[in-house]
Amino acid sequence: MTRPAVCYVGVDLGGTSLRALAVDGENKILAVKKVRTLRGGGPGRLINRIATLVEATLRDAGVSRSRVRAVSVGAPGPIDRVRGIVEEAPNLGWKRVPLRAELRQLLRVPVFVENDVNVGLMGEHALGAGRGARNAVGIFVGTGIGGALIFDGKLYEGSLGGAGEIGHTVLAINGPLCGCGHRGCVEALASRTAMERDVRAAIKSGRKSNVLKIMKKKKKERMTSSIIVSALKKNDAVMQDVMKRAQFYLGILAANAVNLLDPECVVFGGGIAERMKDDFVGPIRETAYQYFLRRPDPKGVKIVSGQLGDNAGALGAIVLARQRLEA
């Protein structure tokens, strides 16, 4: 095996797991490593853990550190990308953590930091479901709902770097309370958290459902995407109804975005989309097509789930770092 001349490392810093991925100059994956996030001990300890993981990934890839052009991290929260600071990451218990400076000191290579949803869409756009699209919208459905935008082939960050908050589109005035304090945001209607609330409410009101039993059996306190998939496989009627309603709202959300932004492609990411693929996105697409404004060919707009699975974020972080190095 010839040694790659250059190497880039992407890191997906999630609330539960930490995933690193090394690629060569052609984005060929050389190594992937994953560890649990471990939140105790403050930011410093977790940043050390990231550095250790990057080094282990490079060893697996058989690449020396001198060949690393950049390490690029996707982090779960708003980012000050000029300074490389994670402004706030509730899933990590972080507030204003200077991730880039600290990681650069540990690794002594250029470090980039970007929001996780942004890099997820970057990955899918460059190498996955959004390939070839000039304009694309990413909708990430998890405990919350995040969004990302690509216009003219480039990540659109907005005037203050805050673009993409599609989860806080109000779709139901006076609807359920959202974590942001407002009512009726799509995040309060169709996120995993909203679905769990609706399932619990249905059970409380007397409907029969296996969801809580499945959670107990799998030792989960939250209705994770694997729980949702299990319940749907067992034709749990409550889960089916709740999912259908969430898909309807997400279809309206996608149609609103397409009518406003006229992209070639809307990519759905996040655990549910990754596990369920078109069982999740199919009904969303149907609703969206119904709500498109006059179009020569509604099906010309792709509404799809991501293709890169767990690698989307780390690959997108690499794509972004390469763009920034070349800019």
Added chain:
Amino acid sequence: MTRPAVCYVGVDLGGTSLRALAVDGENKILAVKKVRTLRGGGPGRLINRIATLVEATLRDAGVSRSRVRAVSVGAPGPIDRVRGIVEEAPNLGWKRVPLRAELRQLLRVPVFVENDVNVGLMGEHALGAGRGARNAVGIFVGTGIGGALIFDGKLYEGSLGGAGEIGHTVLAINGPLCGCGHRGCVEALASRTAMERDVRAAIKSGRKSNVLKIMKKKKKERMTSSIIVSALKKNDAVMQDVMKRAQFYLGILAANAVNLLDPECVVFGGGIAERMKDDFVGPIRETAYQYFLRRPDPKGVKIVSGQLGDNAGALGAIVLARQRLEA
């Protein structure tokens, strides 16, 4: 007076009036002329009328045709901008009219054609309320609700040229029927047409209002913006309530757009905004600020009415033509 070395003519082709405006190389206005649109006689006759108006405007400006760099028209409907065709303009009774080719043949100068809402925002962005904004959103409230987007200083047209249809953002699932066939679009909640429907319904249900009397007195069949302003001046309670509701929906619409797109500026245009200025936009802004997602300074986002009044479209058409000539 020295003769300008170059001249550009912008035309605002509206359903009721036709407005032409000649500027020099510094966008200084040399002459403005306005005539009624006159719809009878088909597209050919109206295009002749445009050509005659352009020539009269040049005479007023004291500029010979050889100095004209471009004539640029804002037209009320979707545009095939590669071919310069007005795809559909219900207000003019037009369908697939090759405006650019026909006008070029008559005037023998370069001709550009763009959607009226797009050029309206271009004008406000270059010379009016949106000056200095890198990213801006335009919301035009008239018989319908149109939108336009500027990202990174340039008009964003989307993948098929259809971007900006913000009027067909669904804000109230199962809400009132919209002209597009769907329910609950903001156009069906807050356009002039929607407000008129709500005023008429309130009167029918027994509430007292002077709106119909004012319409009769002014010999108007529709509730135009001047009728709305008159009714509000007389403290017509029905008109006040209907306006308040429309402003609330427009505030939610603006907040959704700001949360998604993070612009510096949202400009409201159209007859009502032009006449009422901050009496119209003030309450919209208040609602929008309430619905913004966490921002260091919500008031950092300007939510304002246009400053250029009736000249916005023609000036914007000129700005766009100059950008395209220089590209």
